[in-house]
Amino acid sequence: xxxxTKKAQPETVRTACVVVPAFRGGKLSEAAKRIDRHGxxxxxxxxxxxxxxxxxxxxxxxxxxxxVGAARxxxxxxxxxxxxxxxxxxxxxxxxxxxxxxxxxxxxxxFISEIGVSARxxxxxxxxxxxxxxxxxxxxxxxxxxxxxxxxxxxxxxxxGTGSAPSRRQQAALARGRAxxxxxxxxxxxxxxxxxICTPDYLARRAREMGRLNRLRVxxxxxxxxxxxxxxxxxxxxxxxxxxxxxxxxxxxxxxxKQKPVVLVGKGVTFDTGGISLKPSAEMDEMKYxxxxxGSVFGTMYAVSAMKMPLNVVGLIPATENMPDxxxxxxxxxxxxxxxxxxxxxxxxxxxxxxxxxxxxYAERYDPAAVIDIATLTGACVIALxxxxxxxxxxxxxxxxxxxDAGENTWDRAWRMPxxxxxxxxxxxxxxxVANIGGRPAGSVTAACFLARFAKKFRWAHLDIAGTAWKSGxxxxxxxxxxxxLTQFLMNRAGW
Ligand code: BES
Ligand code: MN
Ligand code: ZN
Numbered sequence: 025x026x027x028x029t030k031k032a033q034p035e036t037v038r039t040a041c042v043v044v045p046a047f048r049g050g051k052l053s054e055a056a057k058r059i060d061r062h063g064x065x066x067x068x069x070x071x072x073x074x075x076x077x078x079x080x081x082x083x084x085x086x087x088x089x090x091x092v093g094a095a096r097x098x099x100x101x102x103x104x105x106x107x108x109x110x111x112x113x114x115x116x117x118x119x120x121x122x123x124x125x126x127x128x129x130x131x132x133x134x135f136i137s138e139i140g141v142s143a144r145x146x147x148x149x150x151x152x153x154x155x156x157x158x159x160x161x162x163x164x165x166x167x168x169x170x171x172x173x174x175x176x177x178x179x180x181x182x183x184x185g186t187g188s189a190p191s192r193r194q195q196a197a198l199a200r201g202r203a204x205x206x207x208x209x210x211x212x213x214x215x216x217x218x219x220x221i222c223t224p225d226y227l228a229r230r231a232r233e234m235g236r237l238n239r240l241r242v243x244x245x246x247x248x249x250x251x252x253x254x255x256x257x258x259x260x261x262x263x264x265x266x267x268x269x270x271x272x273x274x275x276x277x278x279x280x281x282k283q284k285p286v287v288l289v290g291k292g293v294t295f296d297t298g299g300i301s302l303k304p305s306a307e308m309d310e311m312k313y314x315x316x317x318x319g320s321v322f323g324t325m326y327a328v329s330a331m332k333m334p335l336n337v338v339g340l341i342p343a344t345e346n347m348p349d350x351x352x353x354x355x356x357x358x359x360x361x362x363x364x365x366x367x368x369x370x371x372x373x374x375x376x377x378x379x380x381x382x383x384x385x386y387a388e389r390y391d392p393a394a395v396i397d398i399a400t401l402t403g404a405c406v407i408a409l410x411x412x413x414x415x416x417x418x419x420x421x422x423x424x425x426x427x428x429d430a431g432e433n434t435w436d437r438a439w440r441m442p443x444x445x446x447x448x449x450x451x452x453x454x455x456x457x458v459a460n461i462g463g464r465p466a467g468s469v470t471a472a473c474f475l476a477r478f479a480k481k482f483r484w485a486h487l488d489i490a491g492t493a494w495k496s497g498x499x500x501x502x503x504x505x506x507x508x509x510l511t512q513f514l515m516n517r518a519g520w
Pocket of ligand 1: 314376
């Protein structure tokens with residue numbers, strides 16, 4: 025999708041659809057009034073006869089408004105006076121953009137300078153709009169023999185109309201917003217792909233392809249490499265699968281050579297049956313999303329490289345299936361992780377932490393400035409925070425506030441949970457250094473506490489996205505979270 029800014033007037037601009045705000049009670053914005061004047065009161069009359077009342081999230085599409093250049097006028101509800109909070113602003117833009125997409129409109133021009141969001145500037149607005157537009161245009165139909173709505177035009181061009189000369193900063197903000205949206209959509213694509221296609225090796229091939237197209241350095245370790253590194257925990261999970269495991273490293277070197285990188289570690293379980301501790305069959309198909317942490321690392325690495333961010337960033341993806349099999353790891357097995365610590369695997373369904381702990385140890389070799397792991401790690405996190413907030417776990421207050429801020433900024437929000445040592449007792453094993461489960465109380469916290477034991481050598485945070493990475497029910501599908509949060513976190517680190 026193409027984004028630009030343009031000095032123009034709503035009544036004369038050449039575009040398929042001109043988008044202008046209206047406020048509560050059907051009050052027209054200045055931009056809408058200009059159209060109304062040229063159309064001899066057609067907007068005012070249409071408003072009188074409709075239920076549209078300017079509430080955020082409602083729109084009114086008008087065709088053939090006399091005296092106006094554009095074939096269509098979309099009135100968008102902007103609340104009482106256009107001064108919105110972030111949630112309402114996103115609602116306004118999301119519904120407007122959805123409307124443009126479903127109406128098959130190829131290009132639109134927005135005159136929305138009368139919409140403001142408290143404590144957010146023009147650049148923020150431009151970035152959000154571009155991200156939301158790319159997200160709104162998303163479709164996942166590669167697996168359908170006939171694409172839904174094929175033939176209807178795709179929204180290909182969005183213009184921000186301004187009264188004054190367009191600014192370069194706004195143009196840059198639009199480009200960054202687009203890169204975030206594309207990163208989000210890449211994460212969604214990978215999440216939505218079925219588990220018979222999106223295997224560990226498929227992820228490795230996609231990483232290599234992305235590396236070629238976006239000048240990222242990609243290195244893939246296979247099972248023999250991991251055996252040499254003594255990644256006994258990761259390999260214990262992979263044992264039950266016919267699909268060979270992979271450890272994928274994607275490097276963006278945008279910063280000075282000596283700058284320590286931020287390392288993102290994404291859980292890449294391409295299907296989680298639970299292994300011998302088999303899951304119940306209801307909704308087991310959703311366990312194809314158990315590679316969403318990996319997907320978010322792909323999406324973020326894409327965005328970072330598309331923006332040419334001046335920062336060193338490494339993405340690490342341990343990728344495997346978790347399957348039951350004659351060769352599979354048993355509950356009670358004890359394995360030695362790459363760190364040398366032994367782990368009693370009491371439940372083979374707590375596999376995420378087993379692959380992550382070896383990936384965390386592997387991350388040491390990058391001498392990281394900070395490590396953030398992203399994982400659909402626990403059902404307990406869904407119980408604690410639902411589908412709204414991602415669980416944030418870190419002993420590092422400074423890192424916590426950086427991550428929370430990035431989430432607040434992008435409305436891809438996280439909420440902090442404790443990783444206190446008091447919980448470590450629950451992971452005691454009679455037979456090994458640590459057990460891989462800590463019982464039912466505080467399940468998402470003990471999972472984080474398990475990881476903390478392998479993250480002593482660097483600043484570290486863990487994001488549990490079990491609730492936020494996908495939606496169930498009618499709108500079933502991957503959300504692409506937390507690509508926006510992660511990219512913003514990195515942008516802030518780059519000083520942008
Ligand atoms: N991938 C699951 C976590 C999960 C569950 C994500 C539901 C999204 C929705 C993870 O591997 C898992 O199975 N965790 C177990 C841990 C337990 C055995 C300690 C869980 O949450 O039940
Ligand atoms: Mn599991
Ligand atoms: Zn899992």
